[in-house]
Amino acid sequence: MATNHRYCVIMCGGIGSRFWPYSRTDRPKQFIDFFGTGRSLLQMSYDRILPVVPKENIVIVTNEQYAPLVKEQLPDLKNDQILLEPARRNTAPCIAWAAYHIAARDPEASMIVTPSDHLITRQQAFEDCVTKGFEFVEQNEALLTLGIEPTRPETGYGYIQIGDAVDEHISKVKTFTEKPNIELAKVFLSSGEFFWNSGIFLWKASSVINALHTYAPDITNVFDAGKECFGTNKETEFIAREFPGCVSISIDFAIMEKATNVYVEKVNLGWNDLGTWSALYDNSPKNKDANVTQNCSVLAYNSTGNIFAVQGDKLVVVSGLSDYIIADAGDVLLICPKSEEQRIKQMVNDAKMDYGDKYL
Secondary structure (H helix, E strand, O other): OOHHHEEEEEEOOOOOHHHOOOOEOOEOHHHOOOOOOOOOHHHHHHHHHOOOOOHHHEEEEEEHHHHHHHHHHOOOOOHHHEEEEOOOOOHHHHHHHHHHHHHHHOOOOEEEEEEOOOEEOOHHHHHHHHHHHHHHHHHOOOEEEEEEOOOOOOOOOOEEEEEEEOOOOEEEEEEEEOOOOHHHHHHHHHHOOEEEEEEEEEEEHHHHHHHHHHHOHHHHHHHHOOHHHOOOOOHHHHHHHHHHHOOOOOHHHHHHOOOOOEEEEEEOOOEEOOOOHHHHHHOOOOOOOOOEEEOOEEEEEOOEOOEEEEOOOOEEEEEOOEOEEEEEOOOOEEEEEHHHHHHHHHHHHHHHHHHOOOOO
16 A cells, blocks of 8 residues: 555643643643653654654644644644544544544545654664554554563553464464553563553554444444544534543553454564653663753762753752652652652642642
């Protein structure tokens, strides 16, 4: 199939609460330049796919409040390449809308769906595996996910167990497993049968719509009711009216864990979903004391293994601090052991309960 039938959907609507207070409701983590490269995570995701998918075939799905940020960071995109969700309804309705939108434009379309906030350091490996993935789904009625070769017994990711091999790189999916405990993660790693679930998918637009019809008809009932609107100036009005009525469910729960035509491509991309401060720490350059500084000035004495993310012209001075997150976003200062970062979501909820939306 010609590459002009290949599309990319970048999901860009998350709040990124685990990166609070650096990531805020009005400017979540996907719009932040974490690595001082001059490009945000969203822009890096866009740059990464350009060698594989024509620029005019890239579609961003985001919450309507982030429209100005998307247009500011990706000025080459036309308005019909930015789909603005009127409500957050998780990944299944998001992907369904994108698939209906693309299929109305191009019935022969195949598409890659990727989050906007992942880090991938092996660009050529990414291009090669995406090209292979497109070729596979274009020749088969298949739902393909990228499985990352695990390097440690990680408890923060979902896992995919591989079944029968199609070729050296692609296998049938046997099972999906949600985030395991450490003992089970060690078993997964040693078995060689399990891969991390990247949350990156490839399929024909028609294939995912068919799967949604079979396994999530409550979603397709919404979109089918306005099928004639897609690709016209009535689409936005229809979505504004009907999209909030969609059930909130992930694409994994909606179809991937139920369908019988699910495959995994085993890849090694230098991948990280950058879901936590510790993940950012692990993927950032460190000084001689194993400290990470995010575009800020720091004097650290007898302090190791910390990450400092401080906005504004402020000098951070610490002594005797090890393995901490120090994140200052002007009106919020977070000081938290990295070992307790799973509590940050609860801290965000507590801040909302005590202070409303002031510090979110």
